[in-house]
Amino acid sequence: MDLLVRNVRIADGKPLVDLATSKGQYVAVQPNLTADAARVIDAEGRAAIPGLLEPHIHLEKALLEQRMPNQSGTLAEAIRITGKLKAQQVREDVLDRSRQVLDMAIRNGVVALRAQPDVDPIQGLIGVETGLALAEEYKTALDLQIVAFPQEGILKAPGTLAMMEEALNMGASVVGGCPYNERTWEDTQSHIDACFALAQKYGRPVDLHADFADDTSDRRFAAASYIAQKAIDTGYQGKVTLGHMTSLGALLPEQAKPVIDLLQRAEISIVTIPATDTYLGGRKDQAAPRRGLTPVVALRNAGVTVTYASNNIRNAFTPFGKVDPLQIGNMLAHIAQLGSPDDQAYVLRMATLNAARAMGIGDRYGLEVGKQADMVILDTPMVANALLDLPPRSWVIKRGKVTFETRHEEKIHR
Incomplete structure (x- = not known):
């Protein structure tokens, strides 16, 4: 496998899943996947959506x-x-x-x-x-x-x-x-x-x-x-x-x-x-x-x-x-x-x-096995927050390869 994304939310109200890709396609979308890959990303409960168009x-x-x-x-x-x-x-x-x-x-x-x-x-x-x-x-x-x-x-x-x-x-x-x-x-x-x-x-x-x-x-x-x-x-x-x-x-x-x-x-x-x-x-x-x-x-x-x-x-x-x-x-x-x-x-x-x-x-297109592995992992815990938060794009993935990534550490001083 080329890329394995762990602990990501693709549907609110349902368990976190892992997404595995190979040769630019999703080969597994399921919880607690026992597999390894050339690169592993721990999404830490963040929401993922198909790549935006x-x-x-x-x-x-x-x-x-x-x-x-x-x-x-x-x-x-x-x-x-x-x-x-x-x-x-x-x-x-x-x-x-x-x-x-x-x-x-x-x-x-x-x-x-x-x-x-x-x-x-x-x-x-x-x-x-x-x-x-x-x-x-x-x-x-x-x-x-x-x-x-x-x-x-x-x-x-x-x-x-x-x-x-x-x-x-x-x-x-x-x-x-x-x-x-x-x-x-x-x-x-x-x-x-x-x-x-x-x-x-x-x-x-x-x-x-x-x-x-x-x-x-x-x-x-x-x-x-x-x-x-x-x-x-x-x-x-x-x-x-x-x-x-x-x-x-x-x-x-x-x-x-x-x-x-x-x-x-x-x-x-x-x-x-x-x-x-x-x-x-x-x-x-x-x-x-x-x-x-x-x-x-x-x-x-x-x-x-x-x-x-x-x-x-x-x-x-x-x-x-x-x-x-x-x-x-x-x-x-x-x-x-x-x-x-x-x-x-x-x-x-x-x-x-x-x-x-x-x-x-x-x-x-889509977050399904056999589809092209394009997705965006958002820096928010729920898919429903995408339009509400307009969250940073933590990782952008095209055909199973990361094309952009950013991590934000925020701290409010009072």
């Missing part, structure tokens, strides 16, 4: 806020500023900022990320190229999925579709999309059609930024039903992820229900982005400002898989962030009013099991 993040845009701040805090200014900055992207600078973000992620217990680099005539393929290089560089510490993401649109930015295909041939593993960033509803539909056609050609999953607005008065921001029906018609159930989905939250329950039911039928996973969406959303509301949030509770109640992510880190879209899913989960629990013990457990599942499903890695 970030299913939606923009690496090459990170850490740009101080270079050109978004003074108005609006989505329009964020897009304008980012367009200027990404036209000046330099490979080594992108790599340096991305490494800072990935190092933050590792320290916070993240074991896999889905990165969404822009693919367009402004930035070219620098985000994809650097992302693939980083995936190789960091392969022992985390898994990095690369999305071919057409931020500037496909029809609106001629040549983008060919660049997306080139990105897939380079090694990008997901077909991205930004259908609302087209000029007309008809072009939004064509954008979606093009993404599905490309995904089918290359046998890749689809991950679209969709319905990112305060309301659905513009049909470009009410594309969820069209996307869900497209997934069903093409046999892509369970292979589509949608990020943001804030305008869905502006609908009355009776209006939202048929859309949500169709999302459930299409087995679409939803990624809510609470930090970005609540920061940018509702800016024009003079009274009863909207939260600008995906309707998490309604989706959950309908059986739709919902997860969450950091999205942007310290840039024009989100001036805060440190790639900590527990911090974002705590924020989401407040905003979405998910405070009961059952709700908090659900929020933790959103960052683990639900995120794994959305990223297409659910078959090898």
Whole structure:
């Protein structure tokens, strides 16, 4: 055995267990295991959870806020500023900022990320190229999925579709999309059609930024039903992820229900982005400002898989962030009013099991024999304390190897 973790709590109210790994997988999960290993960790009763996941993040845009701040805090200014900055992207600078973000992620217990680099005539393929290089560089510490993401649109930015295909041939593993960033509803539909056609050609999953607005008065921001029906018609159930989905939250329950039911039928996973969406959303509301949030509770109640992510880190879209899913989960629990013990457990599942499903890695994920040996040991005695304490990550383990460790000795002086 390569690693043996003793005296760890993986379920509250149940005995401590030992977890043994070999060749990157769990080979035993049981109390009082009689075995030895190349390395033994005594967790001393600390809680452990599966490795945390970030299913939606923009690496090459990170850490740009101080270079050109978004003074108005609006989505329009964020897009304008980012367009200027990404036209000046330099490979080594992108790599340096991305490494800072990935190092933050590792320290916070993240074991896999889905990165969404822009693919367009402004930035070219620098985000994809650097992302693939980083995936190789960091392969022992985390898994990095690369999305071919057409931020500037496909029809609106001629040549983008060919660049997306080139990105897939380079090694990008997901077909991205930004259908609302087209000029007309008809072009939004064509954008979606093009993404599905490309995904089918290359046998890749689809991950679209969709319905990112305060309301659905513009049909470009009410594309969820069209996307869900497209997934069903093409046999892509369970292979589509949608990020943001804030305008869905502006609908009355009776209006939202048929859309949500169709999302459930299409087995679409939803990624809510609470930090970005609540920061940018509702800016024009003079009274009863909207939260600008995906309707998490309604989706959950309908059986739709919902997860969450950091999205942007310290840039024009989100001036805060440190790639900590527990911090974002705590924020989401407040905003979405998910405070009961059952709700908090659900929020933790959103960052683990639900995120794994959305990223297409659910078959090898979890604290079970035969699964990939990824876990985070938290400096707290109960799993339920994860969102309450936001505890230090005592050990982060990827494929049975420790990638980060810290021990805190605290003393209060009175």
